Amino acid sequence: MLGWKDDRPLSEVLPGKVAKALTKSFGYSTCGQLLLNHFPRDYIRQGKNFRAFAERQAPEGSFITVSGTVTHIAKRPIRNGFVLNVTVDDAYTAVFFNGVWQERVLYPGIRVLFSGKLKFFHNTAQLQHPEFLILDAPRGESAVSKRWGGTLKAIAQFVDVEELLRDREWLPVYPASSTLKTWTIMAAIHHVLKTLPPIEDPLDISDLTFDMALRQIHEPRPEGPQRAIDRLKYNEALGIGLVMALRRRDTRHWRAFALPPAPDGYRAEMLAKLPFELTGGQQRVLKDIDRDLSKAEPMSRLLQGEVGSGKTLVAVAAMLSAVDAGHQAALLAPTEVLAHQHARSISAMLPDDIRLTVLSGSMKVAEKRQALLDIVSGQADIVVGTHAIIQETVEFFSLGMVVVDEQHRFGVEQRDSLRMKAPEGTFPHVLVMTATPIPRTIAMTVFGDLEVSSLHELPGGRKPIQSSVVPEAKPTWVTRAFERIREEVAAGHQAYIVCPRIEGEGGVLELAEELQDGPLAGLRIMVLHGRMDDKDERMAAFARGDIDVLVSTTVIEVGVDVANATVMLIRESENFGVSQLHQLRGRVGRGGNASLCLFHTLAAPNSESFERIAKIAATSSGFELTELDMEYRREGDVLGTRQSGRQRTLQLLDLSEDLLIIERAYEDAYQLVDDNPELAFHLTVGIREEEQEYLDKS
Numbered sequence: 001m002l003g004w005k006d007d008r009p010l011s012e013v014l015p016g017k018v019a020k021a022l023t024k025s026f027g028y029s030t031c032g033q034l035l036l037n038h039f040p041r042d043y044i045r046q047g048k049n050f051r052a053f054a055e056r057q058a059p060e061g062s063f064i065t066v067s068g069t070v071t072h073i074a075k076r077p078i079r080n081g082f083v084l085n086v087t088v089d090d091a092y093t094a095v096f097f098n099g100v101w102q103e104r105v106l107y108p109g110i111r112v113l114f115s116g117k118l119k120f121f122h123n124t125a126q127l128q129h130p131e132f133l134i135l136d137a138p139r140g141e142s143a144v145s146k147r148w149g150g151t152l153k154a155i156a157q158f159v160d161v162e163e164l165l166r167d168r169e170w171l172p173v174y175p176a177s178s179t180l181k182t183w184t185i186m187a188a189i190h191h192v193l194k195t196l197p198p199i200e201d202p203l204d205i206s207d208l209t210f211d212m213a214l215r216q217i218h219e220p221r222p223e224g225p226q227r228a229i230d231r232l233k234y235n236e237a238l239g240i241g242l243v244m245a246l247r248r249r250d251t252r253h254w255r256a257f258a259l260p261p262a263p264d265g266y267r268a269e270m271l272a273k274l275p276f277e278l279t280g281g282q283q284r285v286l287k288d289i290d291r292d293l294s295k296a297e298p299m300s301r302l303l304q305g306e307v308g309s310g311k312t313l314v315a316v317a318a319m320l321s322a323v324d325a326g327h328q329a330a331l332l333a334p335t336e337v338l339a340h341q342h343a344r345s346i347s348a349m350l351p352d353d354i355r356l357t358v359l360s361g362s363m364k365v366a367e368k369r370q371a372l373l374d375i376v377s378g379q380a381d382i383v384v385g386t387h388a389i390i391q392e393t394v395e396f397f398s399l400g401m402v403v404v405d406e407q408h409r410f411g412v413e414q415r416d417s418l419r420m421k422a423p424e425g426t427f428p429h430v431l432v433m434t435a436t437p438i439p440r441t442i443a444m445t446v447f448g449d450l451e452v453s454s455l456h457e458l459p460g461g462r463k464p465i466q467s468s469v470v471p472e473a474k475p476t477w478v479t480r481a482f483e484r485i486r487e488e489v490a491a492g493h494q495a496y497i498v499c500p501r502i503e504g505e506g507g508v509l510e511l512a513e514e515l516q517d518g519p520l521a522g523l524r525i526m527v528l529h530g531r532m533d534d535k536d537e538r539m540a541a542f543a544r545g546d547i548d549v550l551v552s553t554t555v556i557e558v559g560v561d562v563a564n565a566t567v568m569l570i571r572e573s574e575n576f577g578v579s580q581l582h583q584l585r586g587r588v589g590r591g592g593n594a595s596l597c598l599f600h601t602l603a604a605p606n607s608e609s610f611e612r613i614a615k616i617a618a619t620s621s622g623f624e625l626t627e628l629d630m631e632y633r634r635e636g637d638v639l640g641t642r643q644s645g646r647q648r649t650l651q652l653l654d655l656s657e658d659l660l661i662i663e664r665a666y667e668d669a670y671q672l673v674d675d676n677p678e679l680a681f682h683l684t685v686g687i688r689e690e691e692q693e694y695l696d697k698s
Helices: 016-026 031-037 100-105 150-155 161-165 182-194 210-218 226-251 266-272 280-293 311-324 336-349 365-377 412-419 440-446 475-490 508-517 535-544 578-585 608-618 622-632 635-639 659-675 677-684 689-696
Strands: 042-045 063-078 081-088 092-097 111-121 124-128 131-136 170-173 300-305 328-332 356-359 382-385 399-405 429-434 451-455 466-471 494-498 525-528 549-552 565-570 596-601
Touching: 016 182, 031 182, 031 210, 042 063, 063 092, 063 170, 081 100, 111 182, 150 182, 161 182, 170 182, 182 210, 210 226, 226 659, 226 677, 266 311, 280 300, 280 311, 280 429, 280 451, 300 311, 311 328, 311 336, 311 399, 311 429, 328 336, 336 356, 336 382, 336 535, 356 365, 399 412, 466 475, 466 608, 475 494, 475 565, 475 596, 508 525, 508 549, 525 535, 565 578, 578 596, 578 608, 578 622, 596 608, 608 622, 659 677
Parallel strands: 092 124, 300 429, 300 451, 328 382, 328 399, 356 382, 399 429, 466 596, 494 549, 494 565, 525 549, 565 596
Antiparallel strands: 042 170, 063 081, 063 111, 081 092, 111 124, 111 131
């Protein structure tokens, strides 16, 4: 973290069995990995009641650690002995089978620390045969009893257990496993910290140094761990901020073609012929982009906006600035369906003399050969395509600008490959777009090397989409949902029905058959899902109006634009994420007609899932919904960047709560890069490769 690491092997500091268990359970092999990646998940404050797990605040099967006062003991005979039930704080029970020794040392009034697997029996929380440590005893015994066995006996071989626990107001509770209890981890970290030399802090930013913070988050002082947590959160944010600031500093040395808007070029012609006025947001964003394009320094800008807010029109205007200046522009789309759709909608906007070429992997050999020839010769002004654009065989005559649609679906290596296709010595201007609005904290931490523009307004003529929840528990509501679909089709419109799976109950195939023979009998119904080879043809048939109802999986989620579709029914909507539901809803209402989205759900009315669906139906703002998404999911899920390994990139930072810490850290990061870039570079050298990968996924 910020230039510090401790590469001492755990096996050289801890007993072999403990070191091996830490490696097997969590993947740690060095002391630094243990100290920086395994922070406490909670703390037990001596003398304070710990939260009651009887309220099911932890899932069954969790290994938990709790402290409390024994309030009652009951002994029940069974065939091969007896069961000892030790009630703690009148909230949960520790259960011991044939607990002869436990019966002698546990009694009402004694305070005990328990650690074991959580079970629920008749809705009562239980710890079955947990390990325990007596914290205090009212009968004149020592505050820390030496009556221990199992894990405590094992850790006593390398730490002084009384020293470990004596006079500690706060006890850390660590993420544990079936083979490693929290106090084994606590003892291991205590021993590693005792052998750790003082850490020199490269930053003079607080009276609480990094050395103090690292020690106090594991072993808090009487005032508690919060100051240490905040300092280490700041360090996390500063580390990522420095990476972003260094990236942005690097781009200042890159050269690009200056592409100022021409007053009488193709762009001006297109804008003049629009049958409507640009929204205030579109005009504002275009000014930002024009300012960037006018410089000989490559633009790196993120354009985020509501579904249907007019991002594509802004992108086309920017690409025409490149064409007006004598260069080419490229738009990279995540799927062939979306690439062809972009090509159709963009072609309809372009002046007659502009030549647009499509390049995709499924093109016939002769078509692809001609497309490649048009691109390398400069005959193609604008190229729209999929990943096929970034293949080595594709060469541009003079690439001046790149637009990347649905930013989160492309890795940084892919975008860099496209950058490399500009003439030698130059980089193209880059505009990346997303219809999934991004919370401010994520925009800073993951897209911090990009300038950010936002479109909130909908263009004139677009009506808000009415949304309603359709519970399966109310059959009349389900029936009415299908009646509404029939009404829209009778009015000359079309409908989507989205399913969470292809086969089985509630899947596309089964539902389409049921509807054809039931509530939607007589309508033209077609199935669409990802395994089909003719997806594009089926989507084109729906777009032409040949089909009344499209029963589909989420392959229609991104970018599919059928102006005549006015109603969508999303089956079992509790199976989809917040942003995914918002994206799906945005497929209707694109033609200026009043539109409807129905969120069907199997969730019980009082459940968290039902509440989430109701909140989504209650607002059409993607920006509000993204904040809602942060409440339900960690940042890795929201971004689509959850790591596959055991270690999270952000150990402490909470992107939904730590805006002030992130803002301060980022201001300091950019200032440090300006003042002392060598130090900034040194501080980021130790960022793990997977952290860099996490950032690259921006």
